Amino acid sequence: MKRAWQVMLAAALAAAPLIGIGQFHRVEGSSQLCPQPGIGSVSPQVASVGSTVTLGGSGFSTGGAGKCQVAVSIAGVGQQAVQVAGDSTLSFQVTSSSPGAPIYGPVVVTSTDALGNTNSSSSGDDPEFITAPTLGNAPAAPAERQGFTLSGTGLLAGGLLSGTTVSYSTARGSCPASYQLSSAAMSDDAVHVAGIPEWCDGSLSLALAVFADSQRRSTMVVGLGPVPVDVALVTSGGPPAAVPAGSPAVVLRGSGFGTPDPNTGGDFGVASWSDSAISVAVPDSAVSGTLSLRRADGSVLVSQPLQVQARITGVSPTSAGTGDAVTISGTGFGPSGGRVSLGSTTLPVRSWSPTTVVVTIADGAVSGALSVAPGAFNLAPAATPAITVLPRVTAVNPTHAGPGAVVEVVGTGFGSQPGAVRIGGKPAQITLWGEHQIVVGVPAGAAPGATTLTVSVPGAPGPVSIVLVVDAAPAATSGPQPGHGLIPPSPGGPVITTKPVPFSKPPKPASPVDLGLSANRATADPGSEVPVTITLTAFGKPVAGSAVTLLMVVEPGSDASITPDHGVTDDHGQLHGVLRLSRRAGDHIVLARSGIYSDEIRVVGRATTVASLVHDNPASGSGLGGLPRNLILFLLYSVAVLFGLGFAMNLATLRHAAGTGSVSGTSVSNRGSGPLQALAAITQFAAAVLVIVAGQLVARLRRR
Structure with missing residues (x-):
């Protein structure tokens, strides 16, 4: 009977794994077994090391105090802090084999009784645990x-x-x-x-x-x-330094621009926006301002000043005379007046708007490039169209003249560069050419009666004309001989000489044209500067815009100069210059010429004399190259006083000797006259020293 029972028990134990009732290990002689655990769920199935994991299932009960011990393992690694809450619930803390190492694998629950018998969950369908x-x-x-x-x-x-x-x-x-x-x-x-x-x-x-x-x-x-x-923003370059007014302008290229903020643009409206390019609107009236571009997410793509550049699209007319109106069309000129120039001449502005500027051709303006400066609002246009200033003849004076007579042609736009004049088709001799006046002689052989006087100005599209009546009778006076009798300039340059130069200006011939050269003084110290003025008139009126040449004819040294050596008369018919005298004393002859008219002056660099030592140097305000005038006077007066004292003391000495010699003899005379003789010697010595000092000062001035 006992043998049969043992056989049946062995068969049952052998069949247990096949029917899934669990595994157990029995210690021989034990009669107590722990419940068979079963895992139904793992929560959470993904967790980090150190986290608490809860198992749901059955058979977790210990079967009474001290009967069974429950353990949990993952991939063979025992877990810590196992807490059994009941037959169907337990928890544990995830533990890895080494600190920070992840752990993966099935979760296994094992129950062990006091005798060492164990039951564990089935490994066939256990949920996997994964470290997060x-x-x-x-x-x-x-x-x-x-x-x-x-x-x-x-x-x-x-x-x-x-x-x-x-x-x-x-x-x-x-x-x-x-x-x-x-x-x-x-x-x-x-x-x-x-x-x-x-x-x-x-x-x-x-x-x-x-x-x-x-x-x-x-x-x-x-x-x-x-x-x-945060996807990177890529730009192929920042906004341009300036954009032209009047059309949309691309200010940014690249990628990652996204979508715009509804209020983006700053002082400029957005014309188009894509992921790769942004354009802003630049209307005709646009002015420079701040460009601010923001994406819809608030990211600032650009925030910086942006200059607007004006554009000139047309000029009408392109040829005009003095006083004519010229209309400049374009964009970006700004809301208020700037400045318009034709060459170096500023033109008066009649009206100004962002797209249209009307100006007047000013007197003295010459053909050239037209420039518009919109002031502080925008940049000036890059293009500068050309304007041709047309010359005009407004009068001829006198209106009647015979062959050989001189007439004045009055007008505007003649410029300073001489052109050509014809009377009755014959070339006329130009004796003077100015901005508003031309003086010509009526050619011999001009047919009597009304004829045409034409003026051709360099750069003008064609000649301008006026009627002149040529008289049949010969002119009452012959043609002028301006400058006759003056010292002619040497072809090799100024004549250098320290000797006096005979100079006597001849009387000027009768002529409607007068050129005068004057200096503010006729003599000056060597090396000083003397202002000079050229005055040019024709028919009693100043000649403006006439070319004038100044040159040295005679000078005492090569360091003399005249500045400027050429120029153009101003509105008063004058040109101002400066003559710098040579450091060597002597005559300076200066010649001024305009057309066929000329004049000369002589300025003398005075030689040094003792008398000049007590006069102030005009250039430096002192005598002797910088010594005060009072000091020079003091030295001269001291010499005179000392010589006088010495003479008086010597005379007193003689008288004393004569008066005492008859009473007490030579010994008395020597005792009384000794001090006077010493003082006289000292006084004479001091006078001699002052004479030497004065001589050195004179020598110094001569070297200067």
């Missing part, structure tokens, strides 16, 4: 349309990974709500994702499909993220 993977931050500002890598840990889930999905979400204006991005490469500590198709800041999420049980029959999804991604 982590995902790091995206790199700073990844480039648009380029891939980038995210770091992490445990991304392969200990080999249990079955699939990966990367998604990108955004809510930026026109950007798509989400993208599905395929991973290019995956490792346990990194995932490389494809680039964002176009600019859109957003967030990236990673979904890991992980096998949930040891038999790999089911999967679970582990979500990581979202990770914020």
